[in-house]
Amino acid sequence: MKHTIAVIAGDGIGTEVMPAAISCLDEIAQIHDLSLDWNHLDWGSDHFRATGRMLPVDGLETLSTHSAIFLGAVGVPDIPDVETLWGLLIPIRREFEQYINLRPVRTLPGVPSVLRDERPIDLVLVRENNEGEYSEVGGRAYRGLPQEAAMQQALFTRHGVSRAARFAAELATTRSGRVTSATKSNGIIHSMPFWDEIVAETLAEYPGLTLRSELIDALSASLVLHPWDYDVIVASNLFGDILSDLAGAVAGSIGLSPSANLNPEGRHPSMFEPVHGSAPDIAGKGIANPIGQIWSGAMMLNQLGAPRAAAHLEAAFEAALAAGVRTRDLGGTATTEQMTAEVISQIRALA
Ligand code: NAI
Ligand code: MG
Numbered sequence: 176m177k178h179t180i181a182v183i184a185g186d187g188i189g190t191e192v193m194p195a196a197i198s199c200l201d202e203i204a205q206i207h208d209l210s211l212d213w214n215h216l217d218w219g220s221d222h223f224r225a226t227g228r229m230l231p232v233d234g235l236e237t238l239s240t241h242s243a244i245f246l247g248a249v250g251v252p253d254i255p256d257v258e259t260l261w262g263l264l265i266p267i268r269r270e271f272e273q274y275i276n277l278r279p280v281r282t283l284p285g286v287p288s289v290l291r292d293e294r295p296i297d298l299v300l301v302r303e304n305n306e307g308e309y310s311e312v313g314g315r316a317y318r319g320l321p322q323e324a325a326m327q328q329a330l331f332t333r334h335g336v337s338r339a340a341r342f343a344a345e346l347a348t349t350r351s352g353r354v355t356s357a358t359k360s361n362g363i364i365h366s367m368p369f370w371d372e373i374v375a376e377t378l379a380e381y382p383g384l385t386l387r388s389e390l391i392d393a394l395s396a397s398l399v400l401h402p403w404d405y406d407v408i409v410a411s412n413l414f415g416d417i418l419s420d421l422a423g424a425v426a427g428s429i430g431l432s433p434s435a436n437l438n439p440e441g442r443h444p445s446m447f448e449p450v451h452g453s454a455p456d457i458a459g460k461g462i463a464n465p466i467g468q469i470w471s472g473a474m475m476l477n478q479l480g481a482p483r484a485a486a487h488l489e490a491a492f493e494a495a496l497a498a499g500v501r502t503r504d505l506g507g508t509a510t511t512e513q514m515t516a517e518v519i520s521q522i523r524a525l526a
Contacts, residue, residue, distance in 0.1 A: 189247020
């Protein structure tokens with residue numbers, strides 16, 4: 176089966192972890208007889224500087240012909256983040272109805288936990304990815320005057336919340352059967368009670384599942400104190416974003432965390448990217464952890480219908496970490512290149 180994949184390495188460490196992940200995926204593809212055809216697109220902040228746009232005018236049309244999109248990260252210190260995010264990432268997520276952002280977090284072998292208690296963590300964040308707090312509704316008024324004001328409306332729809340809840344429920348039926356919903360219905364008095372109602376209504380269709388609604392502030396603390404008690408967590412766009420960095424860091428480093436932006440019906444390509452950003456503080460040093468990007472590649476293989484190849488790749492980076500090769504964010508000294516070389520040698524060893 177031949178797959179053409181759109182590659183947007185983007186900015187900063189995106190350009191370092193992307194080639195690392197592609198070399199692992201090429202190795203896997205060879206062993207599993209997959210044909211992965213990479214279409215490298217130089218879209219990102221340099222493209223913005225040259226053309227005033229992050230994506231070309233027909234960029235989404237170009238992407239729509241691919242089997243999947245593989246993204247590094249976008250964002251540079253000298254361009255406002257709203258340009259990079261709303262110029263590229265958010266239009267892709269919305270235009271292609273990638274309404275689920277799936278972010279697994281689990282303890283990996285050889286990765287020291289930041290917690291004293293080393294009980295294993297194995298949870299999945301299901302983040303609503305198309306609406307909620309990330310909304311264009313609002314505006315600025317009286318710019319530059321003392322009465323200057325900004326207003327930002329969150330937008331929650333029955334359609335949007337119920338499909339996120341349904342995805343989480345279906346996922347939970349294949350795992351422990353426990354779903355936690357992140358809410359703030361004590362303080363946010365319109366949208367969050369609405370979220371709670373629709374999540375509860377949807378989950379009621381799954382009598383075998385248990386649902387716990389937890390306020391986001393307490394949930395954040397609990398995720399640090401006893402993350403092993405969580406399994407599937409469903410959250411709005413903003414809450415899910417924050418919880419995924421938090422949970423990723425608790426499990427060892429956000430450099431490990433992968434994500435899939437899914438169009439579950441497969442009408443449009445899905446997009447795979449690490450949870451982290453372009454990390455300008457370490458960009459250009461060759462020390463970024465490539466595992467988040469590699470693991471995102473494994474999620475892509477799953478979506479492309481190659482679960483055995485995906486499992487092989489996951490086993491390989493786990494074996495590489497277990498062998499003691501670690502990048503600096505994990506307390507080690509390995510460079511991006513050395514970490515990648517170890518993953519490739521484990522891919523071969525496990526073939
Ligand atoms: P960040 O995730 O880029 O970095 C946060 C911290 O984690 C930094 O100290 C960084 O060095 C470290 N880190 C991140 N990834 C790492 C890796 N693979 N290996 C080792 N250490 C790693 O978040 P930050 O600093 O808030 O954002 C930087 C830029 O990235 C901004 O322009 C932001 O808008 C953008 N961004 C883009 C995203 C995307 O393209 N999907 C997601 C998040 C942020
Ligand atoms: Mg984020």
